[in-house]
Amino acid sequence: MIQFEHRPGLLDLGWGHPRPGLLPVEEWATATAAAAREFGWRQLTYGYPTGPAPLLEWLSARLGTEAGQLFVTGGASHGMALVASLLAGPDDVILVDSPTYHLAFRILADTGARLVRAPADADGVDPDALAGMLAALRAPGKLLYLVPTFANPTGRSLPLDRRRALVALAQRSGLTLLEDDNYRELSYDGEAPPSLWDLSGGEGVVRVGTFSKTVAPGLRLGWVNAAPTLIARLTELGYVESGGGVNHAVATTMSCFGASGAxxxxxxxxxxxxxxxxxxxxxxxxxxxxxxxxxxxxxxxxxxxxxxxxxxxxxxxxxxxxxxxxxxxxxxxxxxxxxxxxxxxxxxxxxxxxxxxxxxxxxxxxxxx
Ligand SMILES: Cc1ncc(COP(=O)(O)O)c(C=O)c1O
The missing domain is CATH 3.90.1150.10 (Aspartate Aminotransferase, domain 1)
Structure with a gap:
């Protein structure tokens, strides 16, 4: 029934899953009942392509972005798969930080693009070395995937000067930074650093986020935060036109979970x-x-x-x-x-x-x- 497999006798430090006892079972049940009361049949019909307005409004206020720069997805993995398949194909190169979230390699490789390691050191991706690499690449580098904040697996955050330099490089070279911002809210010693998205003013960066780490991965609920032109391309995808918003009932429940303070x-x-x-x-x-x-x-x-x-x-x-x-x-x-x-x-x-x-x-x- 679930992805986690218990191996008897093993205390496994391998799983990047939430502790089961921290999943908000009761609070989610309360939000589910509240959403059914508040939205009635509207919760159970086809949803608006970018996601239901109550969630988009709550989320945009929380993220400090425009509601028109958001597209609700079935989690960050889904967001990455959608963005990568729109922005890169078999003739392209996708650059990836190393070390980085290993399961992203498969998602990005599904586009048919060639994956290449971006130059990185103990602080993360090195923007100067990356500029040199981009100039030398024969196929155009389309995307750079990175987890700049509280990264998986390193826990580190990219220093501010590198964030600024990467955004500037993306904006002058046409490279898109695919910022996986999964862990931003799980900060333990003060504020998280500013996102690449915030530093970019919305140009040259696409950010994906999720409720998997903050609320529950079983919700399969996340978002893409991108320029309105890319959001429009997402809404024009055949399966969105056919099926509407990708996770409508859960998204409406999350809007109640958010608005109630839960x-x-x-x-x-x-x-x-x-x-x-x-x-x-x-x-x-x-x-x-x-x-x-x-x-x-x-x-x-x-x-x-x-x-x-x-x-x-x-x-x-x-x-x-x-x-x-x-x-x-x-x-x-x-x-x-x-x-x-x-x-x-x-x-x-x-x-x-x-x-x-x-x-x-x-x-x-x-x-x-
Ligand atoms: C860096 C990173 N990105 C994406 C994911 C997957 O996120 P989601 O559950 O939203 O698909 C994980 C989960 O471990 C992760 O660590």
Whole structure:
């Protein structure tokens, strides 16, 4: 019934899923009843192509964007697939940050475009090196995919000067920055940095967002934030014309969840819980491996001691009753990441995170070749 598979005996730090106990079951039931009362049959017929006005208005106020710059999707993955297929095809190049969200590679590759690693260092994509690469590319670079804020897998955020330089580069070169802004609301130590979208004034950037991290992934509800010309192209897609708004009933329910204040209360509550989970995992990993606490998101990106590989450590960790995602998964075809592991602190409660880290610590001395 669900994507998560429990492996008996394993406290798995691999899953970037919300902790089940933090999913707002009761609050969502309340919003569902409120939406049925408020919208009646209008909730159950075909929806407006870009999404229902009550959600677009609430969301645009929250994001500080225009309602006409939004298109409601079935999650960020769906938004990325739609945007990539409109903006790139088999003769094009799509650049991707590395390391980055590994499942985006498949979504972007579905367009038939060639995926190429953008130049990046420990701070993220390097705009100067990228400018040189764009000039040398034979096929036009159409898109650059990145998660600039509280990234998956690194937890890092792109520095402000690089954000500005990337936006300027996109605007003068015709490259579109595909900004995956999934983790913006999950900030634990102050405000998230400004989005590329906000810095761009709406030109050269398309932003995708989601309710998967803040509310629940099962809703399959997210959005594309783009210039009105691209929003118009989305609404003209054959299946939107045929089927209307892509997730109308859930979108109308979300408008009630937002307007009632339930969204704000829930996000504040989960932020506090995930902060506590982050702190528990950081504290429990530190005696074994050096690790920095990310300012937001769901992941620790841990460097292994020289000579210890992630693949080998994974086998040892699973023998000791824990697991993680090895670094190489987050690099587009080719080298990188054997010295890194991604530990998720989203899915397990603090006490289980502590136990998982203890098991990882016990696995370490057994993993040397
Ligand atoms: C960076 C990133 N983008 C997109 C997704 C998928 O988002 P959605 O559930 O909205 O499709 C995830 C989920 O793990 C993610 O980490």
């Amino acid at each position: 969204y704000d209360r829930h996000v504040a509550a989960v932020r506090a819980e995930y902060r506590e989970q982050r702190d528990a995992l950081v504290a429990a990993v530190r005696p074994h491996l050096p690790v920095a606490a990310p300012a937001g998101g769901w992941f620790l990106w841990v460097t292994l001691p020289p000579g210890l590989g992630a693949t080998r450590l994974l086998a040892a960790a699973e023998r000791h009753g824990t697991s993680f995602v090895p670094g190489p998964r987050f690099y587009l075809d080719g080298p990188g990441g054997e010295d890194r592991i991604r530990l998720s602190f989203s899915h397990l409660a603090a006490s289980d995170l502590t136990e998982a880290a203890t098991r990882l610590g016990a696995a370490l001395p057994t993993a040397w070749g």
